[in-house]
Amino acid sequence: MFEAILIAGFGGQGVLSTGQLLAYAGMVEGKHVAWIPSYGPEMRGGTANCGVTISSRPISSPVVSEPTVLIVMNRPSLEKFQNSVVKGGIIFVNSSLIDLRASRNDVRVFYVPANEMAEELGSGKVANNIILGALIELTGVVSPGAVEKSLQEVLPPHHHKTIPLNLKALETGAKLVRNGQKT
Amino acid sequence: MKKVFTRPKSLKDMPFHYCPGCTHGIVHRLVAEVIDEMGIFDRAIAVAPVGCSVFCYEYFDCDAYQASHGRAPAVATGIKRVLPDRVVFTYQGDGDMAAIGTGEVVHAAARGEKFTVIFINNAIYAMTGGQMAPTTLLGQVTTTTPYGRSREVNGCPVRMSEMLSVLDGSAYIARVSVHDPPNVARAKRAIRKAFEVQEAGLGFTMVEVLSSCPTNWGLSPLKALKWLEENMIPYYPLGEYKKPAEVG
Amino acid sequence: MAKILMKGNEAIGEGAVRAGCRYFFGYPITPQSELPHYLAKRLPEVGGLYLQAESEVASINMVFGAAGAGARVMTSSSGPGISLMQEGISYLAGAELPCVIVNMIRGGPGLGNIAPAQSDYFQATRGGGHGDYRVLVLAPSSVQEIIDLMQDAFDLADKYRNPVMLAGDGVLGQMMEPVILDDEIKPPSLPEKSWAATGRMGRDRKNLINSLYIVPENCEIHNLELGRKYAAMEESEQRWEDYHTEGAEMVLVAFGTAARVCKAVVDMFREEGRPVGLLRPITLWPFPWKRVSALADSVRCFLTVEMNMGQMVEDIRLAVNGKRPVRFYGRVGGMLPVARDVYREALKILDGGAD
Numbered sequence: 001m002f003e004a005i006l007i008a009g010f011g012g013q014g015v016l017s018t019g020q021l022l023a024y025a026g027m028v029e030g031k032h033v034a035w036i037p038s039y040g041p042e043m044r045g046g047t048a049n050c051g052v053t054i055s056s057r058p059i060s061s062p063v064v065s066e067p068t069v070l071i072v073m074n075r076p077s078l079e080k081f082q083n084s085v086v087k088g089g090i091i092f093v094n095s096s097l098i099d100l101r102a103s104r105n106d107v108r109v110f111y112v113p114a115n116e117m118a119e120e121l122g123s124g125k126v127a128n129n130i131i132l133g134a135l136i137e138l139t140g141v142v143s144p145g146a147v148e149k150s151l152q153e154v155l156p157p158h159h160h161k162t163i164p165l166n167l168k169a170l171e172t173g174a175k176l177v178r179n180g181q182k183t
Numbered sequence: 184m185k186k187v188f189t190r191p192k193s194l195k196d197m198p199f200h201y202c203p204g205c206t207h208g209i210v211h212r213l214v215a216e217v218i219d220e221m222g223i224f225d226r227a228i229a230v231a232p233v234g235c236s237v238f239c240y241e242y243f244d245c246d247a248y249q250a251s252h253g254r255a256p257a258v259a260t261g262i263k264r265v266l267p268d269r270v271v272f273t274y275q276g277d278g279d280m281a282a283i284g285t286g287e288v289v290h291a292a293a294r295g296e297k298f299t300v301i302f303i304n305n306a307i308y309a310m311t312g313g314q315m316a317p318t319t320l321l322g323q324v325t326t327t328t329p330y331g332r333s334r335e336v337n338g339c340p341v342r343m344s345e346m347l348s349v350l351d352g353s354a355y356i357a358r359v360s361v362h363d364p365p366n367v368a369r370a371k372r373a374i375r376k377a378f379e380v381q382e383a384g385l386g387f388t389m390v391e392v393l394s395s396c397p398t399n400w401g402l403s404p405l406k407a408l409k410w411l412e413e414n415m416i417p418y419y420p421l422g423e424y425k426k427p428a429e430v431g
Numbered sequence: 432m433a434k435i436l437m438k439g440n441e442a443i444g445e446g447a448v449r450a451g452c453r454y455f456f457g458y459p460i461t462p463q464s465e466l467p468h469y470l471a472k473r474l475p476e477v478g479g480l481y482l483q484a485e486s487e488v489a490s491i492n493m494v495f496g497a498a499g500a501g502a503r504v505m506t507s508s509s510g511p512g513i514s515l516m517q518e519g520i521s522y523l524a525g526a527e528l529p530c531v532i533v534n535m536i537r538g539g540p541g542l543g544n545i546a547p548a549q550s551d552y553f554q555a556t557r558g559g560g561h562g563d564y565r566v567l568v569l570a571p572s573s574v575q576e577i578i579d580l581m582q583d584a585f586d587l588a589d590k591y592r593n594p595v596m597l598a599g600d601g602v603l604g605q606m607m608e609p610v611i612l613d614d615e616i617k618p619p620s621l622p623e624k625s626w627a628a629t630g631r632m633g634r635d636r637k638n639l640i641n642s643l644y645i646v647p648e649n650c651e652i653h654n655l656e657l658g659r660k661y662a663a664m665e666e667s668e669q670r671w672e673d674y675h676t677e678g679a680e681m682v683l684v685a686f687g688t689a690a691r692v693c694k695a696v697v698d699m700f701r702e703e704g705r706p707v708g709l710l711r712p713i714t715l716w717p718f719p720w721k722r723v724s725a726l727a728d729s730v731r732c733f734l735t736v737e738m739n740m741g742q743m744v745e746d747i748r749l750a751v752n753g754k755r756p757v758r759f760y761g762r763v764g765g766m767l768p769v770a771r772d773v774y775r776e777a778l779k780i781l782d783g784g785a786d
Contacts, residue, residue, distance in 0.1 A: 020436070020607065023436060023607060024436050027434065027436055027609045032609075033436070033608065033609060034606055034607070034608050035436070035606060035607040035608075036602060036605060036606040036607070037605050037606075059608075060691060060692075060694035060695035060697075060698055060770075061691045061692045061694065061695040061770055062602070062606050062608070062691060063602065063688075063691070063692060063767055063769075065767075065769045065770065065771070066770075066771065224631070225630060225631050225632050225633060226630045226632070227630060228628060228629075228630050230496075237643065240639060240641065244637055245630070245631060245637060246628035246629065246630050246631055246637055246638045246639070247628060247637065247639050247640070247641075248495075248496065248499055248628055248639075248640040248641070249526075249639070249640065249641040249642065249643050250492065250495070250522075251492060251495075251518055251519060251522050254488065254489070254492035254495075254519070257484070257488075257489040257490075257492035257493045257495075257496065258492050258493070258495050258496035258499075259496060260482070260489075260493050260496060261454075261456065261492070261493035261494060261495060261496020261497035261498070261499070261500065261504070262496040262497065262499065262500045262628075263496075264454065264480055264482065264493075264496075264497065265454060265496070265497045265500040265501070265502040265504075266500050266629055266630065269629070269630045270630075286485055286486060286488070286489065287485070287488075287489050287492070289485075290484070290485035290489065
C-alpha cells in the first residue's frame with residue numbers, strides 16, 4: 001500500500017498536528033511513514049500544509065508533490081493544490097469554510113461540513129478529525145485502533161481528557177463514508 | 184652571591200620580541216608574578232589575541248590558546264565553561280578588544296563569564312603599523328589619521344572600563360597605568376584582585392592597563408611614558424570602576 | 432529499543448547527546464531552530480551546557496575554546512550564519528581541533544530565504560574559509576541516518592582532529608520519520624586528548640592550541656602535515672549508497688533531500704524495467720570519486736540532481752574524467768526538485784542519446 005496525503009489549511013487549524021497523528025498511527029502499525037511540513041516566516045495565521053506518506057515499502061521521497069489524498073481546510077488550499085492530486089485520487093473539502101466546488105472530475109471529491117459537525121459534537125477544534133475519520137474509513141491507510149493509540153502519544157498529557165471527543169469526531173467522519181454521503 | 188631579582192616561573196626563559204620601551208614586557212611580568220604568588224600556575228590558561236602580544240602564548244609558560252582577532256573572550260568562554268576550576272585569562276590590545284572584538288567582550292561581561300581580561304590600551308594599532316585605534320585620543324596623529332583624530336570623521340575614543348563596569352555581569356573592573364614604579368605596583372595589585380575575584384567565581388573581571396608605544400607614537404621610551412601620563416590619564420582616569428564588596 | 436517519530440533537527444540533537452556531546456554554542460537562525468530548542472532542554476538533563484552566543488562569530492570561537500579544552504562540542508546554523516563562522520572554522524582546522532558544525536542549508540545568496548537548498552556545497556567541500564584546509568562533510572538523507580551519522584561525526588572529528596560538518600537542509604530538519612533509539616544511553620567513551628590545553632596540572636610540557644606559524648618554512652611543514660591528513664581521509668572515509676546501480680544505463684547522482692527525490696525517480700524507471708540507478712554520496716568531502724570513477728566504466732551517462740545551480744556536478748566530472756557525459760538538473764532558491772520533472776529530464780537524455 002502507498003498513500004501520499006497532503007493536508008492544507010490556515011495556520012492554527014491544526015493541520016500539522018493532524019498529519020502527525022496520522023503518521024504516528026502508521027508507525028504504530030509498523031508501516032513506513034514520513035511527515036513533512038511547509039514552513040514560513042509567519043509563525044501564526046499564515047497558510048500551513050503538511051505531507052504524510054504511509055507505505056508498506058521504504059519511502060523514497062518524503063515530499064508530497066503528487067498526493068493520492070488531499071485534505072483542504074480552506075479555499076486557497078483547494079485552489080492551490082487540487083490539480084496536483086493523482087488521477088483517481090481523493091479530495092476532502094471542508095465545505096464549512098469552502099464555498100467552491102472542486103474542478104477535477106477524474107478524482108473522488110467528498111464535501112464535509114467539518115466545522116459545523118464538530119460544533120455539534122461540542123468543539124470546532126475536532127473538525128480535522130472528522131475528515132481524518134472519513135479518510136481512514138475510505139482508504140484503510142491506518143486502523144482506527146492505531147489512531148486511538150497514537151492520540152495517547154501525540155497529545156500532551158494535559159490534553160488527554162479530549163481523547164473521547166476526538167474519538168467521537170473520528171467515528172462521526174467514518175459514519176459519513178459508511179452511509180455513502182458524498183454531498 | 185644572593186639572587187635578588189629573578190624571572191617569574193610562569194614566564195618562559197626567552198627574549199621578548201617587543202620594541203625597546205614597550206610596556207608589554209612589564210605587564211607580562213606582572214601577570215606572571217601574580218600567577219606565581221597565587222600558586223595557580225598549574226591551573227592557569229592564557230588566551231592570546233591578534234596584535235603585538237600575539238606571541239604572549241609563547242612567553243607565558245602555562246597552557247595557552249591563540250584566538251582569532253577579537254574573539255579571545257569567546258574562546259575563553261568556551262574554555263572556562265568546560266573547565267570551571269581553571270584560572271583563565273585573555274591578554275588583548277585595544278584594536279583586538281575594543282574594535283573588532285567589542286561584541287565578544289561586552290557579551291562575556293554581560294554573561295558574567297568568570298575569566299579575566301588583561302586589556303592593553305596604548306591608543307594605537309601597533310603591529311599593523313600605527314593606525315588609529317578606537318582608543319586613539321582626539322587630535323592624535325596616526326598613520327590613518329595623519330591630520331590628527333577628528334571628532335567629526337572618526338568619533339571619540341572609547342572608554343572600555345567605564346562601559347563594561349555598568350554591566351551587571353562584571354565583578355571587577357579597574358584601569359591602571361605602568362608609566363612609573365608606584366603605578367606599576369598598583370597595576371600588579373589590580374591584576375591580583377581580578378584573579379582573586381575570578382577564583383571566587385563572582386563574575387567577569389578586567390584590568391585595563393594604559394601602556395606606551397614609543398615606536399608608533401614616534402617618541403623615545405621616556406617621552407612616551409610622559410606622554411601617556413599627560414595625555415592618556417586625563418581622558419582615561421585611573422581607578423577601580425567596579426569591585427565586589429568582599430574584595431578590599 | 433524504542434521507535435519514535437522524530438523531527439530531523441531534533442534527531443541531530445539527540446544523536447549528538449548520544450555521541451557524548453555535552454556542549455553546544457549557537458545563535459538562532461531558521462531553519463534549524465528546533466535543534467537549539469531541543470538541546471537547550473536536553474543538555475542540562477545530561478549535565479551538559481547549552482549556551483546561546485551573541486553571534487555566530489562568537490559561537491564558533493566558543494567551540495574553539497571548548498574543543499581546545501578537550502570537550503565534545505558542536506554548533507549549528509544555516510547559510511548566513513555558517514558564512515560568519517568561516518574564519519573560526521579555518522582556525523579550528525589550522526589548530527586541528529575536533530568539533531561538529533551543522534549547516535541546515537537554506538536558499539541564498541545573501542539573505543535568500545529559509546527554504547531548503549544545497550547551495551552551500553562549494554563552501555562546505557572547499558574549506559569555506561581562508562587557507563588550504565578541508566572539512567569532512569557528511570550528508571544524511573533520512574532522520575535515522577542523522578542519528579547514526581552524528582555518532583560518526585564526533586568520532587571522525589576526534590580521529591582526525593578536524594572539524595566535521597553535517598550538511599542538511601530545511602526538509603531534513605523539518606521532516607519527521609520513525610527512528611530507532613536504544614533505551615539506554617551509554618556514557619560516552621571519549622578518546623584521550625593528550626594535546627588538549629586544560630591547564631598544565633603537573634604536565635611537564637605546556638600544551639598550545641595554535642594556528643600561527645610565523646616562519647614560512649614551519650608553516651609549509653604544517654600545511655604538508657595537514658595535507659597528509661586530508662589524503663588519509665580521502666583514502667579511508669569516502670562513503671556512498673548505491674541504489675539500483677547494478678547494470679544501470681544511467682546513474683543519477685544526488686545527496687540529501689535531492690537523493691530522496693531521485694530514489695522515487697529510480698523507482699519509476701525500475702517499474703518500467705529501465706535500468707536507472709542512484710549513487711548517493713554520504714560524504715560530500717571526501718567526495719566518493721572512487722565509486723563514481725568505477726561506475727564510469729559501465730554506465731552510459733550520469734545525471735546529477737542538486738538543489739543548486741550545479742556544484743557537486745564539478746566533482747562528478749572530475750571523477751568521470753571525460754569518460755562519460757555528465758548532465759545536470761537543478762532547482763534553486765529553495766525550490767525542490769519534483770520526481771516527475773527529474774524523470775522527464777532523465778528520459779529526455781536516455782531517449783535523446785546521452786552524448
